[in-house]
Amino acid sequence: MAISSSFSAAKLENLFMNYCSSSSASFSRAYFPCQPQVTVFPKPNCGKKGTLSRNGGVRCEAAESNASKIAALSALEQLKSSAADRYTKERSSIVVIGLSIHTAPVEMREKLAIPEAECPRAIAELCNLNHIEEAAVLSTCNRMEIYVVALSQRRGVKEVTEWMSKTSGIPVSEICKHQFLLSNKDATQHLFEVSAGLDSLVLGEGQILAQVKQVAKVAQGVADFGRNMTGLFQHAIRAGKRVRTETNIASGAVSVSSAAVELALMKLPKSSHTTARMLVIGAGKMGKLVIRHLVSKGCTKMVVVNRSEEKVAVIREELKHEAKGVEIIYRPLTDMLDCSAEADVVFTSTASETPLFLKEHVEDLPPVSSEVGGLRLFIDISVPRNVGSCVTDIEGARVYNVDDLKEVVAANKEDRLRKAIEARSIIAEELKKFEAWRDSLETVPTIKKLRAYAERIRAAEFNKCLSKMGKDIPKKSKKAVEDLSCGIVNKLLHGPMQHLRCDDSDSRTLDEVLENMHALNRMFGLESDMSLFEQKIREKVEKSQNFQFMSWCKTPLLDPDFAKPFLQCYFLRLYRLQYELVLGLLPGLSGLPAHIPRQNLLAGSQNICRDSPQSSPSH
Secondary structure: OOOOOOOOHHHHHHHHHHHHHHHHHHHHHHHOOOOOOOOOOOOOOOOOEEEEOOOOOEEEEOOOOHHHHHHHHHHHHHHHHHHHHHHHHOOOEEEEEEEEOOOOOHHHHHHHOOOHHHHHHHHHHHHOOOOEEEEEEEEOOOEEEEEEEEOOHHHHHHHHHHHHHHHHOOOHHHHHHHOEEEEOHHHHHHHHHHHHOOOOOOOOOOHHHHHHHHHHHHHHHOOOOOHHHHHHHHHHHHHHHHHHHHHOOOOOOOOHHHHHHHHHHHHOOHHHOOOOOEEEEOOOHHHHHHHHHHHHOOOOEEEEEEOOOHHHHHHHHHHHHHOOOOEEEEEEHHHHHHHHHOOOEEEEOOOOOOOOEOHHHHHOOOOOOHHHOOOEEEEEOOOOOOEOHHHHHOOOEEEEOHHHHHHHHHHHHHHHHHHHHHHHHHHHHHHHHHHHHHHHHHHHHHHHHHHHHHHHHHHHHHHHHHHHHOOOOOHHHHHHHHHHHHHHHHHHHHHHHHOOOOOOOOOOOHHHHHHHHHHHHHHHOOOOOOHHHHHHHHHHHHHHHHHHHHHHHOOOOOOHHHHHHHHHHHHHHHHHHHHHHHHOOOOOOOOOOOOOOHHHHHHHHHHHHHHOOOOOOOO
């Protein structure tokens, strides 16, 4: 079989997937005769050379020429360098694939949005993709971002984008026009900035931190929200909290509606903040925001004047779920002056082209109580203005318009920009901590292997001790000896384990920790070039096969008790063939290096297949 010198990991992937499809199809045809007929590739004959057909199946041919053998051996070497090295030497990447208010229109974001209740299902589907190990979904009104740990960055992005297209119905080409892609340090920094409110439409807004916390909370029980994603979101939450507490970036109004409420509370005595009588004229977009800000500041009762009650009813219903005990009283526009006479603060936000309040209207209003400062406040956020400039001549009234509020907003924005610079230095610190934490995860396999190595020795010596002590050992004595052996192992391992950990609680650097790890690997023979690769492929294949097995067992045409042993033999054989494809161990490609533990990989499937009932041709 001649394989081009450009044989790459991408072609290996096609080989892997096509062969899985072929094998699955042959089994389906055998047990589900009602399905459409597909091509079935026969099992390779032991007496002939096995080669790959162009469509990924296996076919048997006569002995090949010397030139073909050389090409096959060359292909094996390329498989080792392009596939094995890819997964052992390359670290899994953290990638974010997202669309936000800065890059995509709302029509696209709402189609891609994933409800909170659907997030666990979405995470599971994403992790069933070939190159995705872990996943998390941050879906809000302003952004839809998918964070993944990808075995291959390029292919992982391609698979996630296709998944987004499939779930939303938006073509891949359209998603690609609006999405942004960030990886590793850039992806981590982006999430930290999002959590701190630095990527929000309103700089420093606090709601996004609560949303990031909710993502971590909802995904907490999901298996595919793994160690990397958990650590990433925990560090992001910590960064967001630090930015808010250390810079106070969220203080100060940065919108006209929030500035209006803030200005009113600044002018009122502090003791009257909850008792002052509030009147909002207009229930449009700006009026609704004023009401929301008043509620957020602790105001529980207000009167809203509007042409119709429909908009007020909608606002009342929305706030009923967000803030309990808030009373919103509707009054028609004809009652505006009567309501103004009973109000201490009047907010106006209507589209009226003529002023609603002139000097003669306000002069006739009764004075307000000294408890609220003795001045009636008119805060006009309408353009054109709803309160005439002549009202400023009245002694018992004060008028503030949009220009007054813009000065407050501009000052607050400048302040937030200064605080954002401080926030970025905090994020840089947290970023270093996260990178150090993630680097320290490289020691986890060594910790597990060292503990397993020590446990094997302990168990063997414990069993030897029991056999020497005889059969009539009291359970209490047996338990005491076992506890003693466990205690000795734990105390001996305590020192090495401490030197394999790198966190804020000690002064060890990451270089020292990795040096300790390599030393322990050499001393106890824990190193294995292919271990990480085997583990990742094994996890992906087992997950895929388990999913197929459960799907088949749920099929009405198939009796689970009858089918289980045959299905088990089938997918374990398929697992074996897939492994041979990935490692370049096809029958026609010999020369397996000594460091690849082939027998270890295949022993489990051989044992299970041997223990399962044998099927006959009639079955």
